[in-house]
Amino acid sequence: MEIARHWRLQRHRYSLVGEVCNHCGVKIFPARDVCPECNAPAKTPYTFSGKGEVYSYSTVHHPPEGFEHFAPYVVALVRLVEGPLVAAQLTDVEGEKIEIGMPVEMVTRKLRDDGSKGTIVYGYKFRPVIAGGAAVVAKDAAV
Amino acid sequence: MCVPRPLPTCYSLGLGRDKLEASHLKIMKPNRDVGIVGYGAYVPRYRLRGTEISRMWEGEQGCTPPIKEKAVPGLDEDVATMSLEAARNALKRTAIDPSRIRAVWVGSESHPYAVKPTSTIVAEAIGAVPHTLAADWQFACKAGTEAMQAALGFVGSGMADYALALGMDTAQGRPRDALEYTAGAGGAAFLVGPAEESVAVLEGSTSYVTDTADFWRRQHEHYPAHAGRFTGEPGYFRHVIAAASEIMAALGRKPADYAHVIFHQPNTKFPRKAGRELGFKSEQLEAGLLVNDIGNTYAGAAMIGLTGVLDVAEPGERVLMVSFGSGAGSDAFDLRVTDAITARRACALSTRDYVVRRHEIDYATYARHRGKIRME
């Protein structure tokens, strides 16, 4: 149990909050307080859209301790539309063909569950973008 | 054991203590006009077919299941994560700053923690903290609509400009119990705010509650218990029909005044039967009747029915929503859809987008997803 540590990170984890450099405009995730491009201080919070595409991916068959209940699960580097790469799990992908370049969107899910007595850690994962428009199609069909 | 038995065809209202005539009832409506500013649904993508459950417990020659299939949450989903996605969908249909939301209230019977609010997780993640109320509501399947009534009152009183009410569940049915066929997962979020910003304005609301133990779960018990057929007439029908009749009487409406009606939907039979008894046509139930595709989403059931209706409703149409929570009670809401709906509904995924997103799983995968396999 690392309650304080997860609590410190939850703002970043729940909603993909990073930073923007006020000097050169680069969007930063994870937050690091110093711009990786121009080394200027960068402490202005920036909430990412959560949209991106798969840059690389793998399936973890041998999980680290704490993740056994979820295995096998898919992990990826996601290139956010705002620029940064993010390392995260892909979720809701059973039966889906995963490819580099595939559009994904951020969701907040359970990252780990420290047993029935511990806390639940929530954070960002990415899933294939859900196609919209089903209601419109249904309505048109009804007409 | 697999299908609820047919119900008695008649039952009565006013079992002695319902003395108050509907016409004398003060309908619940705040002085300030309020309504639904934003709405959002969520249904997980996994589906377990009824025939797969009957194969498990009845063999290959099993009986006809009560619904086609039910939604099952993913391994990494719970009421907090699902509420969050519904809340985000509701917010996408508005342009308001989340820090103006003065209450985040989550109704559920499957909160991830026994002690520690689900609502703070949602409030933190959407950016409603810190100047907000956050609480978890519990009243079986009407915990969400109860939160919604409170939100309507909270905004209507002027204490808040906006309040977020959610009904969401990952319902658990005991293996082989009749409820295993229907106990689904999903729900909805409603951002309540001023009528002038609303996609649906509240015309009135009522609540009808008695102490009737038809379904319950004791502390530390994993699965709920129920009183079999007792949940039908003295539970569901008595409360649903009373609440619906009272609100229509108080507002001087008849079933034909509504384009859509949504009832709590533990299966397909109960809401259809309630509709028939009250004089609604089956078409009026259609848009809001999702149970056959996603199961009974408990605290989310009536509310996600309403999001299904708002996805297709036309400006000016009237909508009646009646929930039911075991224990027992019903909340009824009379809503009028506004012009704002047309532009606003396209701003987020529709209920149907989630309903048609499906990945079928077998009973073994379901057992794993629902924690029925002991791993330690």
Add this chain to the structure above:
Amino acid sequence: MRDVSIIGLGQTPVGEHWEKSLKDLAAEAIQAAIKDAQTERVDALYVGNMCSGTLNGQEHLGALISDWVGLRGVEAVKIEAACGSGAAALRLGYVAVAGELADFVVVAGVEKMTDRPGEQVTAALAMASDADFEAQNGLSFVALNALLMRRYMHEFGVCHRDFAPFAINAHKNAVGNPFALFPHPVTADDFCAAKMIADPVNLLDSSPVCDGAAAVVLCPTEIARQFNSRPVRIRASSAATDTIALHDRRDLLGLEGAALSAAKAYKQAKLTPKDIDLFELHDAFTIVSVLSLEACGFAERGRGVRLGAQGDIAIGGQIPITTMGGLKARGHPVGATGIYQVIEVALQLRAQAGANQVRDARLGMAQNIGGSGATVVTTILEAG
């Protein structure tokens, strides 16, 4: 600054040492190295180790091991840089002798991994990555390398089977190494059929979890021959870093830490890649071999994988690698690996590599990598 040489080598077999503890293994290697160096005097002990805290419940290895091997009283510390711990310790030993702060320094690397179940080892190894933004998202260390490999395959249009020569070469060379964990050959079909760990990385792409210890003795080159007739001179020692997290890299497949570390080493030694006779690289995964070859100037970007198919990496090839089995087949007791690599280069330069001898080897390079490329220590050795 003084010139520094290696005068003593000691290693334990790499394996599952059920009967030996962390300190037993360390002692065995250190005592062998001191014996090989024929010196009585030790001024300092540097111990490279990654996981003793998490896997052995024991930190403070400097004091623990110095006492256990009979060096009570000497300066002794543990140095940690993930899988690069061994070479990082060597680098500090080198600095101490070169900087005239010590004359005789023992540098040991030790790792005892088999005392814990697999998930705990996986979690311990994941500590080499960014805990908050990689490991806590469920990314194992293998998975990080799998992300590199998948991207490499995508960008350069190569398939998984193209990496087979790296595993085959390592296993073939391990046959001639009495200290190797897997002294048996594998085929391309074995490679393709191996159990998946984190796709596309399978078991034969990966180095094994195991126990082992290795040690060297350093002293100034000017007195080295008094102790050992075949000292090995350290021509260059350099360390560099990159971002610990893959997602923060400017160029995911560039392995910039390795490029920077190698460039500094070449500059110090006044050499180019063409001068290097053999290269003990950090083949924790086949993809890392490929990226290292490219980053260190032995192949152009995207073409490193071809060195395998062309036979260039074999003993007798253009740039022999993993000549004693490498991390893949000698084994990868993480914090000890950097020292095993240096010992293997030294054995080649001392012409003591037996059946695996690289003919006329004069200059050899070892490169030890911590994490997925975040700490990179490069050492160039020359026959003395």
